[in-house]
Amino acid sequence: MEHPVIKLKNLTKYYDEYQRLIFYNTNLEISNEIHAIVGPNGIGKTSLIRMLAGFESPSKGEILISDSGGVYSRINNPSEMLDFKMAYAGQDDNFLETLTVKQNIILGLESRRAYFFSNPKESEFRIKELMEQFKIKLNLDKFVKDLAIEELKKLSLLRALFKEPKILLLDEPTVGLSYSQKAEFWLIFKTLREKDITVVFTTRDQDFAQAVAHRVSWIKKTKITGTKTMKLKENIKLFTNDEWSKIKYQKPEIKNQVPLLYVNNFSLDDAKLPSFFNLEFAIRPGEIYGIYDYENLYSEVLTDSLVGLVKSATKRIWFEEDEITFYSAKRFSKLNINWVPGQYGKKAVLQDDTLLNNFTFWNYNKRKYVTQSGIVKRFEVKNKVAILSKAYNISNSRDGLVTANKLSKGELQKFVLARSIEEEPKFLILSNPFSDLDYNSAKVVIKRLTSLTKKGKGILIIDTDPFLLQLLCNRVAVLYHKEFVAKMVSKQVKASNMINPALWPSFALTNETFIKSEKMSKLPQTKWFVKKQAIKKFFKKVFKPFIVAKKWIKDQIDEINSRLG
Structure with a gap:
C-alpha cells in the first residue's frame, strides 16, 4: 500500500454523559485513495468523520494526518483543515439560506488569500470550471x-471542492437521493477517482461504496472489522440492486370502494416552491398508495400542501366522505390524520429538547398525554417513549431524556416514525420515510406499517425509491414535471416501469377508477362555510355547561312536581 495519508492509532471514542462507547482501540490506515466507511445507523460513522475533520476529539488514541513531506500531525479543530488542505461536506452543513449558491460557496475563504479569488468573476469562473469538471x-x-435535497448535497460537495483539498471528507453524500440522482453522484466519484485527492466517505449503502471506492472498511460493534480492496467496474447497476426484494411481503387485495381519502384538482402555483397541477388520487381503507417523485422535487411540498401548511395550494379533499378542504394542520391532527415530513429534523423535531418533550409537543392535542388544561401526563408520556424505544431499537434514548440532536439521523428518524405510527392514525402521510434508515431498521418500520393496513388504516408514501414503492404499494402514480404522467395498479407496480420514461405512456391515468359517495358529489365548500362550522362548534362548547345545568334544573323541577302529584 502507498504511504498512508491518514492513520487511526488505538482510537477510542465514548461520550461521558451517556457512557456510550463508539470506538474501542481501533486502527486504520488510509492512503491516497477513495475509502468508504460502511455501517448501519448509530454505529459511529458520523462520529468518525467528524473526528477526522477536527469537530470532535478522540477519547483515547490519536488521528494523524500526513503533509506532503510525510510528516504526521494531529488536527485539533476544524479551523485547521485548510492548513492540512482538507475539506469537509457533512449532513450537518450550515448554509446561509438567504444567500445564493455562489455566495455560500465562496463564503468563509476571504481570510485565506491563497484560497480566495478576490475577483468575483474569477471566483465564478473557477466554480463553473469545477462544475464542468465534476459534471x-x-x-x-x-x-x-x-x-431541493439533491441540490443541497451538490452545494455541500462543490463548496468543499472549491477549497482545492488534498483530503476530502464526506458524510453520507448520497443519503436521501433518488435512483437517478445516485447515478449522477456515481459520475462525480468516477471523476474523483482520476484526481490526486484522498476521499474518505461514510455510507450505509454498501452497493454504492463497492461501486465507487478503491477500498471499503466495515464498522461493527466499536471496531473496524475488515477492509477489502474493490475491483472497480464501470457499471452503475452495481449500486442499484433491489435490497427491498429480500423482504417478504404479500400485498393484500384491496377492493374498489369509497376511498378513505380522496384528493382532486390538487395544484400549487408558487414562484418560491416546486409547482404541480391537477393531481387526483384516492386511498382506500387498508391500502398503501405511492407517489413516485421521479425528480426528487415534490415530496416535501406535496406533504405540506396536503395538510394545510402551504396556504397557496388549491385542492378538494375528502376524508371518510366528509370534505376537509380548508382544514388546518391542527384540525387534520384532530381527525387522527398523522404525517411525517421528509425534513423531519427541521419540521418535526425540537433539536435541543428531549425525546419526552418532542413526543409531547407532537401529541399535545391528545388527552391521553395532555389534559384539557394543558398539564402533561408525564408518566404516560415516559412509558410510551420507553415502549417506542424498545420496539424500534432506538439505542441510547435514556428513557427519553436524551436530546434529539444527540441521536444519529437514523435513530432520530426511527423515533419520528415511531411517534406517528404507534398512535395508529386512521390515515398516515409519509415523505421519504426510509431516507436515513439502514436495512434492519427499515424492516421494523415496514412491519409496523403493514400492521396498520391490516386494521383498515390508509397510508400515502411519497418517495424517490421505486423499489420500496414496488414492495409496499398497491397502486403508484408517477409525478414528473409538475403532473402525474403514469398510474400503475396491481402487477404493473414495478420499479422498472417507474424509472423508465419510455414506458410511462403504457400506463394511462385512466387506470384508476374512483367510487364517490353522494356526500362527495356536493358542491365545493367555501372557507366561510368551514369558519361557520367552527364558530358553531365553539359556541356549542361554551354553552354546553349551561345547557346541561338547564336540563338538570328541569329534571329536578319535574321530579318535585311528580312527587307533589
Whole structure:
C-alpha cells in the first residue's frame, strides 16, 4: 500500500454523559485513495468523520494526518483543515439560506488569500470550471432556501471542492437521493477517482461504496472489522440492486370502494416552491398508495400542501366522505390524520429538547398525554417513549431524556416514525420515510406499517425509491414535471416501469377508477362555510355547561312536581 495519508492509532471514542462507547482501540490506515466507511445507523460513522475533520476529539488514541513531506500531525479543530488542505461536506452543513449558491460557496475563504479569488468573476469562473469538471449541475444564482435535497448535497460537495483539498471528507453524500440522482453522484466519484485527492466517505449503502471506492472498511460493534480492496467496474447497476426484494411481503387485495381519502384538482402555483397541477388520487381503507417523485422535487411540498401548511395550494379533499378542504394542520391532527415530513429534523423535531418533550409537543392535542388544561401526563408520556424505544431499537434514548440532536439521523428518524405510527392514525402521510434508515431498521418500520393496513388504516408514501414503492404499494402514480404522467395498479407496480420514461405512456391515468359517495358529489365548500362550522362548534362548547345545568334544573323541577302529584 502507498504511504498512508491518514492513520487511526488505538482510537477510542465514548461520550461521558451517556457512557456510550463508539470506538474501542481501533486502527486504520488510509492512503491516497477513495475509502468508504460502511455501517448501519448509530454505529459511529458520523462520529468518525467528524473526528477526522477536527469537530470532535478522540477519547483515547490519536488521528494523524500526513503533509506532503510525510510528516504526521494531529488536527485539533476544524479551523485547521485548510492548513492540512482538507475539506469537509457533512449532513450537518450550515448554509446561509438567504444567500445564493455562489455566495455560500465562496463564503468563509476571504481570510485565506491563497484560497480566495478576490475577483468575483474569477471566483465564478473557477466554480463553473469545477462544475464542468465534476459534471455537477447547479444554478449558482438560486437562493439556498429554495434548493431541493439533491441540490443541497451538490452545494455541500462543490463548496468543499472549491477549497482545492488534498483530503476530502464526506458524510453520507448520497443519503436521501433518488435512483437517478445516485447515478449522477456515481459520475462525480468516477471523476474523483482520476484526481490526486484522498476521499474518505461514510455510507450505509454498501452497493454504492463497492461501486465507487478503491477500498471499503466495515464498522461493527466499536471496531473496524475488515477492509477489502474493490475491483472497480464501470457499471452503475452495481449500486442499484433491489435490497427491498429480500423482504417478504404479500400485498393484500384491496377492493374498489369509497376511498378513505380522496384528493382532486390538487395544484400549487408558487414562484418560491416546486409547482404541480391537477393531481387526483384516492386511498382506500387498508391500502398503501405511492407517489413516485421521479425528480426528487415534490415530496416535501406535496406533504405540506396536503395538510394545510402551504396556504397557496388549491385542492378538494375528502376524508371518510366528509370534505376537509380548508382544514388546518391542527384540525387534520384532530381527525387522527398523522404525517411525517421528509425534513423531519427541521419540521418535526425540537433539536435541543428531549425525546419526552418532542413526543409531547407532537401529541399535545391528545388527552391521553395532555389534559384539557394543558398539564402533561408525564408518566404516560415516559412509558410510551420507553415502549417506542424498545420496539424500534432506538439505542441510547435514556428513557427519553436524551436530546434529539444527540441521536444519529437514523435513530432520530426511527423515533419520528415511531411517534406517528404507534398512535395508529386512521390515515398516515409519509415523505421519504426510509431516507436515513439502514436495512434492519427499515424492516421494523415496514412491519409496523403493514400492521396498520391490516386494521383498515390508509397510508400515502411519497418517495424517490421505486423499489420500496414496488414492495409496499398497491397502486403508484408517477409525478414528473409538475403532473402525474403514469398510474400503475396491481402487477404493473414495478420499479422498472417507474424509472423508465419510455414506458410511462403504457400506463394511462385512466387506470384508476374512483367510487364517490353522494356526500362527495356536493358542491365545493367555501372557507366561510368551514369558519361557520367552527364558530358553531365553539359556541356549542361554551354553552354546553349551561345547557346541561338547564336540563338538570328541569329534571329536578319535574321530579318535585311528580312527587307533589
